[in-house]
Amino acid sequence: MNGAMPRELAHLSDEAVVALAARSDDIAFAELYDRYGCVAYGLALRVLRDESLAEDAVQEAFLAVWRGAAHFIPERGKASTWILTLVHRRAVDLVRRENRRRAEPLEDVAAGAEGSAEDVAWLRLERERVQAALKQLPDPQREAIELAYYGGFTQSELAERLGQPLGTVKSRMFAGLARLHELLDAPKGGTWQTTPSTS
């Protein structure tokens, strides 16, 4: 992004920016990329382990955001979840097609992401928060969800790879995700709660 230009939409929620993008507002679309492009690329690279494929996955996913913004339903979930789900799905499709799946962790490629200092600081904080939550999961649960999510394996492949019955893999994934959501869902300071009217 052009660091000299103020981001006009920086004060809007993700959902509001998606609503603007749905009206063919390409400044709003650029704002979504500025917010989630780095995470999207980091995720795609983790899954695909190939820079050029990761770029393809990010590009295709963001075009799906552009095409689908008008059909986004905020009541069903957050805009960030929607965008990153599209990125992940595209990356998994590509990794299965390219048969590049690997389970070993990837070294950090580069520090110093693009974007404003606040964005970078927020992303690092969020990464530390999620990594800390992951460490609290029992190892078998953590292994199952990490292999599935970053490795691109199907549940049947996972069962085979882990030498466990499919039912065990399913319940580990379920318990791991539910616990992760619970650990991360603790309300952060500063969010408003509108209380129902009592009058």
Place this chain on the structure above:
Amino acid sequence: MADDAVHELTAAYALDALDQAESRAYERHLAHCERCRRELATLAAGAVALAFAAPEAEPPPDLRGRILAAARAERPNVVPLPPRLRPTAVRVLAVAASAAAVGLGAWNVVLHGQLDRSHEALRSVAVHGAAGSVVVGGGGQGTLVLANLAAPPAGKTYEAWVIDRGRAEPAGVFAGGKTVVVSLRRELPRGAIVGVTIERTGGVRQPTSKPIITSAPV
């Protein structure tokens, strides 16, 4: 696939760990299973957290430009204005009629004032974050209409903002209610949006949080 077995696919679906056939079966099931939709919302939020835990990586600087160019090529950036003629006027009148039915004097005055001047210039844009709309007159005067808005927390008020080119101008404070009608104190330039935040009673000069309600550009 038996329904019981499909229920158990939610976590794998959230992790994109189903093969194509399983994935399609699950999506068909999801269309009519409220329980799985609720469960998926929770598990998908857990799964997406993993996206943030991936190692930091810097996308190539030209990727942004390539994506924007591809998006523009697909859908040229036409100025997205709602149709200004009859269909919108009809919708506005329908809103007015329901507002009038619950005895909203202020709303009627505002609406009739605008209608008298030039009713085809009157149009409404959708709001996000609450049920309602912003009605805009030809001269840029705006009215925010919201339905079923909970009362703000004690010591707080709702405050409306006219947001244009990254600047937010205060446009009035208001409370909750079944039908809320706010005559905005600022004119609405073309392309501006209306936002609502919760502020301390009496209102503030600059919003202290992201808007909880926003309109489409007017």
